[in-house]
């Protein structure tokens with residue numbers, strides 16, 4: 323059962339409107355008219371009388387963009403923020419799992435709310451989720467509740483581990499998880515929110531589970547997700563002597579409904595195989611740099627015609643939730659990959675954070691650009707924010723010298739979700755307090771507080 327979300331009437335008047343439409347129009351003194359939650363006109367000059375009774379946003383000193391689309395996230399991970407940094411991977415895994423085992427539905431909700439607050443303040447109107455901490459039954463309900471209350475659009479993956487090598491508390495059966503995903507959609511599904519399945523990793527799943535998950539997603543006409551990182555690829559090569567795409571093909575899942583996060587190591591020819599199959603890449607460059615692992619060869623995947631979205635990843639491995647920061651890292655990482663051959667540019671970063679992410683999430687008809695007929699998801703930045711000035715090279719500045727602080731107003735389906743950097747529906751102080759309390763409780767219950775404090779210079783007593 324899907325619930326219809328009523329959209330609002332709103333006129334955003336003035337400012338520089340960066341449409342990200344197919345002609346990449348940039349309108350001086352533009353306007354965006356939204357009726358019943360859908361964009362009905364994007365133009366220049368003063369809007370006609372037709373919308374004179376609509377609620378108004380004065381953007382005359384502003385920069386107007388489509389709401390940003392975050393293609394990879396772990397919303398609950400504000401709970402983990404800062405605890406497992408500056409450690410080598412071998413040191414991190416055991417305490418991280420011990421900490422994760424203390425997660426409950428309420429704590430998942432608290433962590434997700436903070437992440438959603440941060441994403442909104444960063445201009446994100448559509449986010450994904452990849453939720454893998456299933457030590458407490460029903461905790462995905464906490465994520466769904468948080469997303470609904472935030473008013474953001476969500477493509478939320480409920481992940482699965484079904485191999486005994488996984489930490490034992492996280493091992494589940496696909497048959498149970500598939501029932502839960504249907505129940506989650508029944509309860510929380512709407513025009514804005516969909517729950518999809520995910521294999522958290524091929525190394526943590528039975529060989530035949532991927533095909534079941536793919537079939538489940540295809541029957542429901544949704545995507546399914548998976549994480550594919552360096553370790554999976556190495557294990558695949560060791561097992562098959564071939565690269566990742568061959569392994570996926572063997573499993574029968576190298577198809578167009580797969581949203582694959584990271585894919586940071588692909589062998590020659592594999593970007594083309596992925597693109598030809600229609601596989602969607604959720605590119606999360608900051609997390610790769612955080613881990614010191616290779617960053618996906620984005621340029622090869624794009625040159626092959628692949629669908630690519632850009633994601634901030636979770637606060638555990640980013641640690642911020644800033645799409646603007648991720649855009650900058652994304653381009654700089656490609657320049658580094660190619661030893662500064664100027665292969666990538668700011669225009670590409672803006673495309674990745676808007677239209678390309680929308681396409682990767684199968685939402686290209688809904689979001690990602692300011693065009694008639696699309697959902698009224700719009701953000702307004704302060705055009706006088708120092709990092710955007712001088713304004714001559716605005717598109718460059720948006721990517722390389724901007725910060726989330728410039729985002730003033732966030733609109734979703736024509737409804738003002740943030741105004742003057744204050745969320746309409748979420749209580750910022752309450753969220754920060756509850757996340758703080760949840761993290762401290764999890765540290766205490768897992769017995770990690772003293773242990774981790776010795777490794778890091780904490781201010782917490």
Ligand SMILES: [Zn+2]
Pocket residue numbers: 394395396452549583635636
């Ligand atoms: Zn991830």
